[in-house]
Amino acid sequence: MVASSRPRSIVLTGGKGYLGGLIAASLLRDDTVGIVALVRPGVALAAFIEPIRAELEAQGGRFEAEYLDRIRLVELPPVEAFASLDKVVRESGADEIVHCAGCLDYFDRAALETVNIALTRALLEQSRRWGLRRFVYLSTAFSSGYIDGPVREVLHDEAANDPTDYTRTKRLAERLVAASGIPFLIIRPSIVIGDSRDGHYSGKRYGLYQLWSGIERLLCREWHPEIHALGARQPVVLVHQDAFQNAFLAAFRLLPDDSIFNLVSARDSSPTMRQLWDLWMRDVLRPRATYYYDRMADIPLRKLNSRQRALLALASVNLEIASHPWQFETTTLGWLRQRGLHFLDATFESVAVCQRLFVDSSEPIQAFFDANRQQLADRSEAFDVDVPIGP
Amino acid sequence: MAHRTSPQGALTGRRPGGDDRDVRYFNLLSFIVSNAIAGEIMAVENYSEMVHLMLTTDSKIETVNQAKEECKHILLLSKLGRSLEFAVERQIVEPQWKNIRKHFSTAAGKGDLPACLIIQDLLTESMAIVLYKTLSAEVDTDPQTAAVASNILVDELEHLDIGVRRIKALLDEDPDRVQDALVWAHHRVMPELFGMISTSCHSLCDVLAVDCSSLALDSIRTDIETLKIQALERYIETLDVAGFSPTVTSPLIASMSAYEGMGRIAVGLNDASGGACCSPESAKGKRC
Numbered sequence: 001m002v003a004s005s006r007p008r009s010i011v012l013t014g015g016k017g018y019l020g021g022l023i024a025a026s027l028l029r030d031d032t033v034g035i036v037a038l039v040r041p042g043v044a045l046a047a048f049i050e051p052i053r054a055e056l057e058a059q060g061g062r063f064e065a066e067y068l069d070r071i072r073l074v075e076l077p078p079v080e081a082f083a084s085l086d087k088v089v090r091e092s093g094a095d096e097i098v099h100c101a102g103c104l105d106y107f108d109r110a111a112l113e114t115v116n117i118a119l120t121r122a123l124l125e126q127s128r129r130w131g132l133r134r135f136v137y138l139s140t141a142f143s144s145g146y147i148d149g150p151v152r153e154v155l156h157d158e159a160a161n162d163p164t165d166y167t168r169t170k171r172l173a174e175r176l177v178a179a180s181g182i183p184f185l186i187i188r189p190s191i192v193i194g195d196s197r198d199g200h201y202s203g204k205r206y207g208l209y210q211l212w213s214g215i216e217r218l219l220c221r222e223w224h225p226e227i228h229a230l231g232a233r234q235p236v237v238l239v240h241q242d243a244f245q246n247a248f249l250a251a252f253r254l255l256p257d258d259s260i261f262n263l264v265s266a267r268d269s270s271p272t273m274r275q276l277w278d279l280w281m282r283d284v285l286r287p288r289a290t291y292y293y294d295r296m297a298d299i300p301l302r303k304l305n306s307r308q309r310a311l312l313a314l315a316s317v318n319l320e321i322a323s324h325p326w327q328f329e330t331t332t333l334g335w336l337r338q339r340g341l342h343f344l345d346a347t348f349e350s351v352a353v354c355q356r357l358f359v360d361s362s363e364p365i366q367a368f369f370d371a372n373r374q375q376l377a378d379r380s381e382a383f384d385v386d387v388p389i390g391p
Numbered sequence: 392m393a394h395r396t397s398p399q400g401a402l403t404g405r406r407p408g409g410d411d412r413d414v415r416y417f418n419l420l421s422f423i424v425s426n427a428i429a430g431e432i433m434a435v436e437n438y439s440e441m442v443h444l445m446l447t448t449d450s451k452i453e454t455v456n457q458a459k460e461e462c463k464h465i466l467l468l469s470k471l472g473r474s475l476e477f478a479v480e481r482q483i484v485e486p487q488w489k490n491i492r493k494h495f496s497t498a499a500g501k502g503d504l505p506a507c508l509i510i511q512d513l514l515t516e517s518m519a520i521v522l523y524k525t526l527s528a529e530v531d532t533d534p535q536t537a538a539v540a541s542n543i544l545v546d547e548l549e550h551l552d553i554g555v556r557r558i559k560a561l562l563d564e565d566p567d568r569v570q571d572a573l574v575w576a577h578h579r580v581m582p583e584l585f586g587m588i589s590t591s592c593h594s595l596c597d598v599l600a601v602d603c604s605s606l607a608l609d610s611i612r613t614d615i616e617t618l619k620i621q622a623l624e625r626y627i628e629t630l631d632v633a634g635f636s637p638t639v640t641s642p643l644i645a646s647m648s649a650y651e652g653m654g655r656i657a658v659g660l661n662d663a664s665g666g667a668c669c670s671p672e673s674a675k676g677k678r679c
Contacts, residue, residue: 054660056658106645147672201659202656217616301641302637310623312645315645316642
């Protein structure tokens with residue numbers, strides 16, 4: 001069954017976050033639905049709408065006055081007091097929930113369990129009580145954990161190895177959603193990066209931006225004649241935020257109940273980690289030589305300059321995720337494209353747009369250029385290292 | 392212009408006697424030195440509690456001497472405050488020190504000597520070295536502060552060497568136990584130590600009667616970012632020297648990426664609210 005009846009209003013969690021904010025912006029601009037936004041105590045309406053306003057303006061639009069009438073901010077109570085939300089949800093006429101709130105702190109297991117699993121479970125129970133028609137859950141493309149073969153658009157079995165507790169808890173939450181008895185839509189975006197058209201971005205220092213921020217902080221304080229990098233020739237599966245917004249809306253409107261949607265760019269056109277590093281070497285760092293490794297375990301960390309070592313260690317989890325040969329089923333994306341979805345795959349060129357804006361707007365990088373202009377190498381050689389260097 | 396002190400002793404005017412350092416510098420010293428004294432007090436307590444865990448008489452004596460040297464540092468730092476006429480607090484105010492002390496006591500209570508050594512000799516001493524190295528640069532501070540910091544730095548480097556020697560010996564005996572202790576100690580202590588690389592506080596400024604917002608590290612020609620990177624580099628170097636494998640330490644270092652709360656950044660946006668990481672002024676029209 002294709003969901004054809006439009007909700008009057010939806011409950012939104014995580015609307016103050018990056019992806020939740022993008023979803024809120026899309027729903028306000030491109031839909032007529034009202035939004036009951038469940039937010040942490042202390043979040044004021046002005047603080048909630050400001051990133052949405054900035055995003056809409058960056059995309060050439062504006063925050064219309066009528067949007068304010070469609071947003072209702074409600075403080076998220078403790079789980080045991082969720083019943084206090086009954087009145088506001090019933091009054092709003094909300095009949096769906098879009099659950100974007102999540103914990104992304106890879107290393108805080110307790111918070112991951114609390115937010116990704118316990119909160120989702122509580123919201124599912126509440127959604128049943130409210131009689132909601134559908135539960136839309138924002139998961140991650142990597143919820144399968146490390147598996148051999150393609151990542152199907154089905155619920156995943158237990159993985160032998162997870163990149164982090166984040167992927168494990170998202171997988172468990174997906175199962176809770178699917179087992180709840182409420183019709184559902186699970187959306188699994190991969191690593192979201194800036195807008196494909198101009199590169200603007202307002203998310204956290206996650207994914208590619210964690211690496212870029214790390215390069216800015218650690219490698220741009222002095223010129224490095226040699227750089228060692230994890231640069232596997234695996235495609236890095238990214239999705240531009242504008243593509244994410246378009247795909248979310250199409251999925252929200254068109255997908256049948258109980259769908260699972262891998263929201264990822266085409267593997268064939270995706271840039272490799274090696275290409276992304278090359279771009280930094282060519283445009284910014286300009287060392288005399290770069291040594292590339294396929295696996296973190298191959299890098300002779302103890303022999304490296306301490307800042308390069310710190311960068312590789314700090315970004316190791318995301319670099320290893322990016323270096324895995326992910327292959328995603330994209331049947332649903334194809335189906336949505338056939339029905340008019342405009343989805344621009346992330347490519348080397350489109351990611352370069354994001355990187356260029358990042359570099360151009362970085363004061364530390366501009367200072368690095370000023371301080372090291374004489375040393376930056378005109379020609380940089382790249383070497384593939386198959387085994388650790390030295391004894 | 393004559394300087395004057397608030398009732399609690401914090402400076403509110405410019406120094407006499409040709410010292411062109413302004414009040415911001417001495418307020419910053421007041422804040423940093425008071426925090427350093429708190430760390431030294433904690434170190435005295437930690438070393439004292441660790442004595443009975445040491446296995447030989449020689450190592451017990453060595454540990455008592457370490458505690459004694461930390462006492463000496465408290466006296467030196469207090470004297471520096473009196474000499475330069477800035478207020479110092481001689482008790483632990485900031486909760487991070489209390490938390491580290493609590494974790495140490497938990498380890499000591501379990502008889503976990505590796506965890507105790509890692510917390511005090513490696514983690515805390517590494518951070519102390521970064522602090523005293525920063526203060527010992529006379530060109531950035533002043534002759535008296537630099538001299539005191541240099542003296543203390545010598546001791547702290549020696550304490551680190553002692554810790555490295557002890558940890559290496561334990562690693563040779565039982566690497567799994569020591570690596571487990573590192574993981575346990577890292578996740579409890581490093582967030583607290585890195586949380587203190589800041590010019591904001593819980594209540595120390597109130598106690599010192601210092602205006603929190605007036606504290607800026609440019610008074611000693613550095614910044615938070617530089618200190619954090621130096622601390623990270625020193626920590627990695629310490630773990631390497633102690634003999635821990637990168638396969639053990641890399642995930643620990645990766646976890647430190649979360650210490651700053653992974654604030655949002657704004658690249659190419661006119662977000663008047665700024666990211667979580669910066670002020671609206673610095674966010675306007677660019678990245679923060």
